[in-house]
Amino acid sequence: MAEKPRTLFEKIWDEHVVSSDPGAPAILAIDLHLVHEVTSPQAFTGLRERGLKVRKPGQTVATADHSIPTLDPSLPIADELAARQLRQIEENCREFGIPFYGKGSPTRGIVHVIGPELGLTQPGMTIVCGDSHTATHGAFGALAFGIGTSEIEMVLATQTLLQRKPKTFQVQIDGLLGPGVGAKDIILALIARIGIGGGTGHVFEYTGTAIRALSMEERMTVCNMSIEGGARAGLIAPDETTFEYLKGRKFAPQGAAWDAAVARWRALPTDEGATYDRTITIDAEALEPMVTYGNNPGMGISVTGRIPSLTDVEPAARADLEHALAYMGLQPGRSIAGQKLDVVFIGSCTNGRIEDLRAAASVLRGRRVAPGLRVLVVPGSQQVKRQAESEGLDSVFQAAGAEWRESGCSMCIAMNGDQLEPGQYGISTSNRNFEGRQGKGGRTFLASPLTAAASALTGVVTDPRTLDSVAAQPVAVWRSSAMEAH
Amino acid sequence: MPEPFAKTTSRVISIPRANIDTDQICPARFLKITDKAGLADALFFDWRFTPDGKRRKPPSFIDERRNAGRQILLVGDNFGAGSSREHAPWALRAWGIRAIVSTSFADIFKGNALKNALLPIVVSPERHAGLVALVAAHPDGEWTVDLEAGQVKLPGGESFLFEIDPFARTMILAGTDEIGYVRSRLPAIEAWEAAHPARVDSREGIAAR
Numbered sequence: 156m157a158e159k160p161r162t163l164f165e166k167i168w169d170e171h172v173v174s175s176d177p178g179a180p181a182i183l184a185i186d187l188h189l190v191h192e193v194t195s196p197q198a199f200t201g202l203r204e205r206g207l208k209v210r211k212p213g214q215t216v217a218t219a220d221h222s223i224p225t226l227d228p229s230l231p232i233a234d235e236l237a238a239r240q241l242r243q244i245e246e247n248c249r250e251f252g253i254p255f256y257g258k259g260s261p262t263r264g265i266v267h268v269i270g271p272e273l274g275l276t277q278p279g280m281t282i283v284c285g286d287s288h289t290a291t292h293g294a295f296g297a298l299a300f301g302i303g304t305s306e307i308e309m310v311l312a313t314q315t316l317l318q319r320k321p322k323t324f325q326v327q328i329d330g331l332l333g334p335g336v337g338a339k340d341i342i343l344a345l346i347a348r349i350g351i352g353g354g355t356g357h358v359f360e361y362t363g364t365a366i367r368a369l370s371m372e373e374r375m376t377v378c379n380m381s382i383e384g385g386a387r388a389g390l391i392a393p394d395e396t397t398f399e400y401l402k403g404r405k406f407a408p409q410g411a412a413w414d415a416a417v418a419r420w421r422a423l424p425t426d427e428g429a430t431y432d433r434t435i436t437i438d439a440e441a442l443e444p445m446v447t448y449g450n451n452p453g454m455g456i457s458v459t460g461r462i463p464s465l466t467d468v469e470p471a472a473r474a475d476l477e478h479a480l481a482y483m484g485l486q487p488g489r490s491i492a493g494q495k496l497d498v499v500f501i502g503s504c505t506n507g508r509i510e511d512l513r514a515a516a517s518v519l520r521g522r523r524v525a526p527g528l529r530v531l532v533v534p535g536s537q538q539v540k541r542q543a544e545s546e547g548l549d550s551v552f553q554a555a556g557a558e559w560r561e562s563g564c565s566m567c568i569a570m571n572g573d574q575l576e577p578g579q580y581g582i583s584t585s586n587r588n589f590e591g592r593q594g595k596g597g598r599t600f601l602a603s604p605l606t607a608a609a610s611a612l613t614g615v616v617t618d619p620r621t622l623d624s625v626a627a628q629p630v631a632v633w634r635s636s637a638m639e640a641h
Numbered sequence: 642m643p644e645p646f647a648k649t650t651s652r653v654i655s656i657p658r659a660n661i662d663t664d665q666i667c668p669a670r671f672l673k674i675t676d677k678a679g680l681a682d683a684l685f686f687d688w689r690f691t692p693d694g695k696r697r698k699p700p701s702f703i704d705e706r707r708n709a710g711r712q713i714l715l716v717g718d719n720f721g722a723g724s725s726r727e728h729a730p731w732a733l734r735a736w737g738i739r740a741i742v743s744t745s746f747a748d749i750f751k752g753n754a755l756k757n758a759l760l761p762i763v764v765s766p767e768r769h770a771g772l773v774a775l776v777a778a779h780p781d782g783e784w785t786v787d788l789e790a791g792q793v794k795l796p797g798g799e800s801f802l803f804e805i806d807p808f809a810r811t812m813i814l815a816g817t818d819e820i821g822y823v824r825s826r827l828p829a830i831e832a833w834e835a836a837h838p839a840r841v842d843s844r845e846g847i848a849a850r
Contacts, residue, residue, distance in 0.1 A: 173833040174826060179808045182826055184833055186840045194726060196675035205820070213842040222673055236673035243675045254843045275841055287725040287749060303727035303753035305818075313823045315830055319806070351660055352719035355748055385722070387748050406841050451660050451722070475659050475717075568669045577692035589664040589723060596692035
């Protein structure tokens, strides 16, 4: 009898279930554990208290990204707490034998940028990290999700996790994206449709012709914000685009092992006839550049749209909308385009990769940012930084009046000194517009690199399609070719 | 190691807002610690203090004198959205919260809460509306959350049942944690690993320290 058709998620899940006692969650084997300085210290302390070692240091990788300054790395770290946390991760990695990409490492960067860059992230894997944007790695057809510090300790101690099997949620996106519309707009549109709790209890699988047409970096942008739709993980089936990206990367299999791995990966996509617990379909052709107006990533509208009025939403949601608009200082019914800005942030694990920087640079090349506006460009990793510099993008940004920084999470989470001041408005390519997320009292509009860069020129929220250079580009000319960026 | 937890009786703090994210529960700038100290003070910090550090007037619910010592939160839908920071349940526990009642919880927060013996109690929207009205009418009424019985007793004698993941429930009642349980299954883990060689060796090409 033929086996029951299975989804991509089910194949990875089934393979990694070590055992499950009646009534207990499954023990799920973890292939790769990514560690950073902010959520891990208490887990290492726990290990020490139990007298345990890291069970599989060779399946563990650490970096420093969240609290690390993006200024001149030769300067001492001004924030004593951050400095202590950064010393702590280095000491923990040394003590427990974990490879650490720290300050000064040419391959340091945001954990979700360097995993793929180094070829550590591979299809079919289970990947965890004490960071909710671990879903990023799902772009490779890996089951990747964020965990808490107790779970970090569990993985360090056992290389497994106790997990209940989540449900599956297909996000089918067909059609061609219009000029000026990209991966960030897809995911913001999805979250606006289903809400920030819409995927709770589920893992997304993104399918459809619009997803297939995306580059790996664009797929990472989509998967990255799965958690903003409530899903711990979001996957995209591996294909030739995936294999082309991975081939030749440092930790990717080589030679005969590569061929064997690709053969294994080709069996991962969801079987014909497999079913999902839920499905939503989105028409890519109808999408427009998206901007958020509120205090969570689900409060997004088209850049041509108007800020909702209280009467536009369900009675039960009115108080929250009123609160959000009061925090944001925005008038219901006004156009989102034209809202004034103080800061533009281009970077983060969502949009800090080379293609994002190329997209932003394509808008800023030969132009100047609006007077009085602060524009911060922060590459996602040191490798991205060097690649951008080799292409002259740093000069484009600096000539336009933007700041060019070392890599890190930076103003996405505002732990390292890069932050909005109280009351300031920022348009940001990052993933969260929660109150205070980018600095206490700061007010965030989330958008794509193109929209952020177009807004940098004007100093107000701007539809990138109003620029001739964007409107004339039917394809993503900033995509990497297979030969670059290894 | 956690202490066993079975039951608490307390008055309730009601925050009717939905989608309360972990950046509100514990702002990111309080995540620079390397231990768990001081997190009670970080709880809902930006709701309690203005950006220039002054206590808000009127004070936030958490600073209202009558709410001191209350152990049960009644909150809107999708509590704990956003970041995976376990500092959020640590801060809630450090302040004294033992149970949170909502129509739903974000997945990562819920898992983190259970690992810290902080009970995420899910109720239907109808029940939730009734509870919000009850607290509005009886702000100082005491509720008893009984994990053993899976029951919340309300002032006036009414009660309702709730479900907690049965495995987590056992762990919380016994005050044990999961690492010991999983380590007792190490032979099965080793057998799995023997059949599934590691996909990567992150130490490859890195000089021995």
